[in-house]
């Protein structure tokens with residue numbers, strides 16, 4: 250994973266580097282590897298623990314989501330720990346053999362692990378995890394809509410619509426009495442978790458959007474008079490992938506909540522607003 254840095258080091262080491270410094274680099278690399286392994290294992294353990302939590306709490310989402318937030322902040326601390334370890338422990342030792350500017354690439358390994366591996370993987374993991382937990386919750390909660398709901402007047406069984414999760418009126422088809430259906434807590438909660446399910450379902454579009462953002466971040470804004478084709482192309486790719494993501498996302502969501510079908514255009518405009526404001530500032534259109 251650190252091939253980029255590792256290779257360069259080896260070439261330099263042959264010529265100029267002292268064995269003591271080489272040892273420090275080796276120790277540092279092995280520390281980074283260990284941290285990455287620990288991070289990856291933590292993700293696997295987190296997923297198992299949270300699913301257990303969901304079932305044990307009889308599908309109460311609050312403790313599960315709270316537990317996830319606390320695991321997440323611990324994992325982010327792991328990323329920060331890598332940086333402080335370099336600054337406080339590794340760097341002072343390396344400075345015994347090298348100048349400050351000569352060990353910048355060693356410090357960059359910490360930033361790489363934190364930003365490009367830990368934080369990035371955590372972002373995606375969250376979409377997947379919340380999506381999986383929410384799907385499992387949905388499958389559990391939606392069963393309550395299949396339970397018998399009877400007319401208060403004639404006791405006939407009333408069929409409920411499977412996509413209305415809030416309280417509503419239903420007329421009895423036998424005696425025409427208007428009944429009020431009051432969903433239990435689990436059914437009501439479906440409304441709040443379909444966002445997670447929808448996001449997880451369109452993770453392919455999410456990946457493409459993130460990739461376009463990453464590519465954009467790696468391009469320097471052109472100075473006046475410079476060719477801006479690369480920059481505007483990257484902007485366009487961001488626009489396309491972001492629009493595609495939000496469109497698919499809102500469409501998926503409206504499969505669960507049909508009353509959202511009519512607001513897809515409007516919801517997309519809201520989501521894209523900040524993008525167009527940014528583009529207006531940068532490119533003036």
Ligand SMILES: [Zn+2]
Nearest residue numbers: 400403421424
């Ligand atoms: Zn009736």
